[in-house]
Amino acid sequence: MRITRVATLAAAATLALGMTACGGDDADEGTGAGSKSFAAGSTMERLNKAQAIKIGTKFDQPGFGQKGLSGKPEGFDVEVAKIIVKELGIPEDKIEWVEAPSKVREDVIVNGTVDLVAATYTINDKRKERIAFAGPYYEAGQNIMVKKDEAAITGPDSFKDGAKKVCSVTGSTPAEEIKKYVKDVATQLVLFDTYDKCRDALKGGQVDAVTTDNVILLGYIAKDEASFKLAGENFTKEPYGLGVKKEDTDFRNFVNDTLEKAFADGSWKKAWDDTAGKFGAELGAAPTVNRY
C-alpha cells in the first residue's frame, strides 16, 4: 500500500514536471499540482494535492457512460466529469473510473468510495436525503419507444385501457413513473435488469413498448432505425445532476461554478456533440444550476 502511494506521488511529480517543461499553451491548461490553488482543507485542495480522483459512472449507458473495448468509459457523463476534473487541476489519466449502477450510487458517495458520481443521475428529493446534487447539467425526459409499425401507442395515456404492455428497468425512475399510467402493474409492466432485454422483448413482440429517458431510447433507435421509433413527446423532466457528499457544500459550489463556466465557454456543448448528440438528441438551452 505504502509503496503504491509513493509510486503514485512520484508519477504525479514526474508528470507535473513534464507538463511544466512543455510550457507554452499548456501552462494555463491547469494540469499538475500547484497550478491551481484552493481553500485550505477543502475537498478541492485534497484532490488537487493527491492528483487523483475517483468518479462513479455507468458502464452500460450508450451516449452517457459506456465502457467499450477501449476499457475506458465514454459518453456525455464522462465528458462532463472530465471538465470538472480539469478544473481541479488533475490530469485526465489520473481519473479512476468506478462502475456505479443505479442501486449503489448513493452508497458509493456516502461511503466515500468515489468523490463524484456522474451517472444519468436524476435529481430527486428522496436521493437528496442521503447525498447532494450539483447541477443539473442536462435535462432528459421520459419517452416511449415502439415498433416502427405501431400506431396505437401515442403516449403514456395509451396504457390506461389495460391492453398494451410496457417494459422498463427494475428500480429506475421511468419504471416508477409509468406505473401512474398503466391500469394493472402485474399484467402490463415488465421489468428487466437492463434496457437491452427490454429492447429484445419489444423486438420479439412480448411487450408493446419500452419506456425510459429519451436519450437512452434514441441510442437504440440510432442503432436500428428500421425497427423502432419514438411514440410522442417527452412526458417528464429528468434533470441529471452530479452526486457529491451531502455535507460538502464547498465542493458542490465548486462543481456548480465549473458547470456554469462550461455552459458559457462552449465546452459543455462540445461534450454533448461528441457523445450523446450523435444520436440526434436535442441538447436545448443550458439548464439553470440549482443551488439549493
Added chain:
Amino acid sequence: MSVLIDKFDVFAGGFWLTLQICVLAAVGALLLGAVLAVLRISPVPPLRAVGTGYVNVFRNMPLTVVMFFAAFGLPALGSNADFLRVPGLDAVFSRLDTDLPYFRFALIALVLYTAAFVCEALRSGVNAVPAGQAEAARSLGLTFGQNLRYVVLPQSWKASVVPLGSVIIAMIKNSALVGFFGVVGDLSQTADQLTSAEGYAFVPVAIGISIGYLIMTVPLGALLDRIEKRQAVAR
C-alpha cells in the same frame, strides 16, 4: 433499519411471489426428476440414453442460460408457454394466468434445470440400495416395475431425503434470478426496487431480503433433518 417496517408490505409481496414460484417449481421438478430417474435406471437402453442426455445437458448449463432461453428463446420460437395455464391452478397462482408470460417462462427454466439435479439425487438413493436386494427381488420373479415399487424405491427414498433437500434449497436460492428475467416483484427484485428507485440504504434492504429467503430455507432444512432421523435405517 426502519425500511423493514416501513416497507413491510413490499417485502411481504416479494416473499409471497417467490414462495409461489418455489412451490410450483419444486412440484414440477420433483415430478420431472422422478420420471428422469426412472428413465436413467430403466433396463431399456434408449430410455436410459434419453435420461442421461437430459441430465448431462441441463446439469452442465448455467441457470442463466436456461433462463435466457426460456425468456427469449421460447417467444422467438413462437411459444407463450400457454400450456402451463392449468385450469383451476391459475386461480390459486394467479400469475400463471397473466398475459405477461415471464412467470411461466421462469417456471419452465427452474423446473427444467432443477429436475436434472432431482434425478441425480434420486438415482444416488437407488444406488445406495445394495445390488443384492434388487437381484434377489428379480430372482423371485418380480418385474422391473414391481421391483422398483416394493423393494428399491422405498429404501432409496430414505437415502435420497438429504440430497433432495439440498437440491430444493438450492432451487429456492436460484429463484432469486427470475426477477432479472421479467418476473415483476419477486423477492430479489424487491431489493433493486427499494435501493435504486426509492434510495434506501442497501444493507438493511439486503438483510430484509436475506431474512425472506431464510424463512423459506431454514425450516425446510430442519424439517428434512427430522424426516431423516425418523426414517433413518441402520446400516
